[in-house]
Amino acid sequence: MAIFDEENNRLSIKLVYYGPAQSGKTTNLMRLHDILRPDLKGDIMLMETANDRTLFFDLLPLGFKAPSGLLIKFKLYTVPGQVVHDSTRKAVLSRADGVVFVADSQRTQSTNNGEAFANLEDNAARVGIDFDRLPLVVQFNKRDLSDILTEAEVLQRWQAAPWPVLFSSALTGEGVVETFHALLNRVYDGLDREFEFQNRHLLSREAFAAQASGQIDRQAY
Amino acid sequence: MDTDTGHDFERDLNLQDLLLGIDKQRLATALQALLGAPIAIFDPRGACLLGASEPTNDIPGLPLYGELEPIGTIAAAVPQDRLKAAADLLKLLLHTNARYLMASDLHLQTQQDDFDELQRRHNALEQSEQRYKALAENLELRVKQQVQTIEQTQLKLYEAEKLASVGRLAAGIAHEINNPIGFIRSNLTTATSYLASLDKIGALLPTCQDIAALKTAWQREDMDFIRQDMRDILAESISGTERIAAIVKDLKGFSRVDETEWEEADLNVLIRQVCNVAAAELRGKAELQLDLGALPLLHCHPGELGQVFLSILLNAADAMGAQGSIRWRTAFQDNRIVIEVRDTGRGIAEADMPHIFDPFFTTKEVGKGMGLGLSVSRNIVQAHGGELTIASRPNTGTRVTISLPVKPGS
Ligand SMILES: Nc1nc2c(ncn2[C@@H]2O[C@H](COP(=O)(O)OP(=O)(O)OP(=O)(O)O)[C@@H](O)[C@H]2O)c(=O)[nH]1
Numbered sequence: 322m323a324i325f326d327e328e329n330n331r332l333s334i335k336l337v338y339y340g341p342a343q344s345g346k347t348t349n350l351m352r353l354h355d356i357l358r359p360d361l362k363g364d365i366m367l368m369e370t371a372n373d374r375t376l377f378f379d380l381l382p383l384g385f386k387a388p389s390g391l392l393i394k395f396k397l398y399t400v401p402g403q404v405v406h407d408s409t410r411k412a413v414l415s416r417a418d419g420v421v422f423v424a425d426s427q428r429t430q431s432t433n434n435g436e437a438f439a440n441l442e443d444n445a446a447r448v449g450i451d452f453d454r455l456p457l458v459v460q461f462n463k464r465d466l467s468d469i470l471t472e473a474e475v476l477q478r479w480q481a482a483p484w485p486v487l488f489s490s491a492l493t494g495e496g497v498v499e500t501f502h503a504l505l506n507r508v509y510d511g512l513d514r515e516f517e518f519q520n521r522h523l524l525s526r527e528a529f530a531a532q533a534s535g536q537i538d539r540q541a542y
Numbered sequence: 543m544d545t546d547t548g549h550d551f552e553r554d555l556n557l558q559d560l561l562l563g564i565d566k567q568r569l570a571t572a573l574q575a576l577l578g579a580p581i582a583i584f585d586p587r588g589a590c591l592l593g594a595s596e597p598t599n600d601i602p603g604l605p606l607y608g609e610l611e612p613i614g615t616i617a618a619a620v621p622q623d624r625l626k627a628a629a630d631l632l633k634l635l636l637h638t639n640a641r642y643l644m645a646s647d648l649h650l651q652t653q654q655d656d657f658d659e660l661q662r663r664h665n666a667l668e669q670s671e672q673r674y675k676a677l678a679e680n681l682e683l684r685v686k687q688q689v690q691t692i693e694q695t696q697l698k699l700y701e702a703e704k705l706a707s708v709g710r711l712a713a714g715i716a717h718e719i720n721n722p723i724g725f726i727r728s729n730l731t732t733a734t735s736y737l738a739s740l741d742k743i744g745a746l747l748p749t750c751q752d753i754a755a756l757k758t759a760w761q762r763e764d765m766d767f768i769r770q771d772m773r774d775i776l777a778e779s780i781s782g783t784e785r786i787a788a789i790v791k792d793l794k795g796f797s798r799v800d801e802t803e804w805e806e807a808d809l810n811v812l813i814r815q816v817c818n819v820a821a822a823e824l825r826g827k828a829e830l831q832l833d834l835g836a837l838p839l840l841h842c843h844p845g846e847l848g849q850v851f852l853s854i855l856l857n858a859a860d861a862m863g864a865q866g867s868i869r870w871r872t873a874f875q876d877n878r879i880v881i882e883v884r885d886t887g888r889g890i891a892e893a894d895m896p897h898i899f900d901p902f903f904t905t906k907e908v909g910k911g912m913g914l915g916l917s918v919s920r921n922i923v924q925a926h927g928g929e930l931t932i933a934s935r936p937n938t939g940t941r942v943t944i945s946l947p948v949k950p951g952s
C-alpha cells in the first residue's frame with residue numbers, strides 16, 4: 322500500500338522479492354543496484370550472514386521525480402527465504418505494493434518453490450493483502466544451470482496462472498531488469514487509479530517503468 | 543494490520559535517529575582533527591546536532607543523504623573535496639547505524655508480533671479450555687441424571703415384567719385352585735343331601751318302638767353306601783384343600799419378592815415351587831423333568847432367584863414348537879451350586895446371540911411379555927456372586943447354566 326507523504330510531496334512504493342531460500346533474491350537486488358540508473362539510487366543495504374543467507378532483509382532504495390514534481394520512491398526488499406524466518410518474512414511482506422516471486426529453476430527445487438509460493442499466499446492473507454489483487458510476477462532464476470526445468474515445462478505448469486512468468490540468470494544479470502519492468506507494469510495500474518499518475522502527474526506507464534529503472538535510452542517512447 | 547506495535551522498521555529515520563548511540567563528542571573531535579577546522583551538522587530545519595555553531599552563509603556546507611533524500615547538512619570551512627570526503631565518511635557511519643536500527647526495529651516488531659500471536663493463541667486455548675470444562679461439568683451432571691432416569695425406568699420395567707410373568711401364571715393357577723374347589727363344593731352338596739337321609743332316620747327315633755322299622759328306614763335310605771361315600775368324599779375334599787394349601791404356599795414364594803432380606807434357602811424347593819406355579823402354563827407344551835441333586839442351603843434372596851428361575855422356565859416354554867421337554871438339573875460341586883436348564887426348543891438365532899444380554903433385548907412380539915429379560919436375570923445372579931451363561935443351537939435347544947458360590951460357614 323503506497324504511502325503518500327504530502328509534506329514532502331513523496332510517494333513511497335514497496336516492492337518485495339519473495340521466494341524459497343537460495344533462489345537468488347539477494348542476487349537480483351545486487352544486480353539491479355549495479356545496472357539501474359534512475360535519478361536517485363541509494364546505497365544497497367545487505368543483511369547477510371557469513372554464508373550468503375539473508376537474515377532480516379535486503380533493501381535497495383530508488384527514486385525519480387515525476388513531471389508533476391512528485392517524488393516517487395521505491396523500496397525494493399528481499400525476504401529471508403529460509404523456512405525458520407517466517408515472522409520476518411511476514412513483517413517484510415506487510416504493506417507490499419508488488420511482489421516478484423523468485424523461483425529456482427533447478428528440478429530438485431520444485432517442492433521448495435511450491436512450498437514458498439503457498440507460504441507467500443498464507444502470509445499475504447495474514448498481513449491483510451488481497452492476494453488475488455496483488456501485482457505479482459514470477460521469475461524462474463538460474464537459467465544458466467543444467468538440470469533445470471525447460472521453459473516449456475515451466476510455462477506449461479504456470480499456464481493457468483494469471484501472472485507473467487519470466488526467466489533469468491541473476492548471477493549474470495540476465496532477465497533481472499525485465500522482471501523488474503514486468504512488475505512495474507503490473508503495479509502501475511493500481512497506482513494510476515489511486516494517484517492519477519497519468520492525469521495529475523503526467524506519468525505514462527512507459528515513463529514510469531523507464532524512469533524507475535533509468536533505462537530511458539533503451540526504451541522507445 | 544499487525545505492524546502497529548510501536549516498532550516499525552520501515553519508519554523514516556531522521557538525522558537525529560541515525561546519530562543515536564554514536565558518541566557525538568568523539569565524532570566531532572575526530573572530524574575536526576581530520577579536517578583541521580571546526581565542523582557542524584544541522585538537521586533540515588537548521589537545528590545544530592553536532593558542533594557548536596549556527597549555519598552561516600560564509601561557511602560552506604554539503605547535504606547529507608539518507609536513503610535517497612537529504613536529511614541534513616555538514617558544514618566546515620574547508621575545500622569542497624575534503625568536505626565531501628567528510629560527508630562520505632559520515633554517510634558510511636550513518637548507513638551502518640541505519641542497518642542496525644532497522645534490524646533491531648524489525649526484530650522487536652517480529653518479537654512483539656510473535657508474542658501477541660502467542661498471547662492470542664494462549665487466550666484462545668484458555669477460552670476453549672474453559673468451555674470444555676463447563677461442558678464436562680454439564681455433561682457429568684446430565685449423565686448422572688440420565689443414569690438416574692434409566693435406573694428408575696429399569697426398576698419400573700422390572701416391576702412390570704415381574705407382574706406380567708406372575709399375571710401370566712394367574713389364569714393357570716386359578717384353574718388349578720378352581721378344580722379342587724369345584725369337587726369340594728360338589729362333595730359338600732352331596733354331603734348335605736346325605737344329611738337329609740340321616741335326618742329322616744333321626745325323625746323316626748322319638749316314636750319308633752321296634753328296631754326293625756329303623757333297620758328298614760336305614761336300608762331305604764341306603765345308609766351303608768352313604769357312610770362309605772361320605773368317608774370317601776371327605777377324604778377327597780381334605781386332599782383338595784391340601785392341594786389348594788400347597789398352591790398357596792408355592793405362590794407365597796413369589797409374594798416375598800419385595801422382601802429384601804437375605805435368608806438361607808433350599809434352591810431345590812424354590813425350583814419345585816416355580817415349576818408347580820408354572821405347571822398350568824407348561825401343560826401341553828413341555829414335559830418337565832426334575833433331576834435335583836442334594837444341595838446345601840444357600841444364603842440368598844429367594845424371591846429374586848425365584849423370579850430368575852421362573853423367567854428361564856417361561857422362556858423355555860415359549861421356545862417350544864411342538865411338544866418338547868424342559869429338564870432341570872441341580873448339583874453341588876466344588877463349593878458351587880450348579881443349576882442347569884435344558885430345553886428342546888427352537889434355540890437362539892446366531893445373529894441374536896451377541897445381544898441376548900443387552901438390556902431390553904427381546905425376540906418376542908410386543909405385548910407378549912418378555913419375562914425378566916436375561917440382562918436382569920444375569921444381574922441378579924451376579925449380585926449373588928454367581929454366573930449365568932447360555933449355550934444354544936438353533937432348532938436343537940438351549941441350555942442355561944447358573945453357577946452360584948456357596949460361602950463356607952453360611
Ligand atoms: N548459477 C546461478 N547461481 C545463482 C543465480 N542466482 C543466484 N545464484 C546463487 O545462488 C546462491 C543464493 O543466492 P542468493 O541471492 O543469496 O539467494 P537468496 O534467495 O537471497 O537466499 P536467502 O537469502 O537465503 O533467501 C548464491 O550463491 C548465488 O550466487 C543464478 O542465476 N545462477
Ligand SMILES: [Mg+2]
Nearest residue numbers: 346347374375
Ligand atoms: Mg537473500
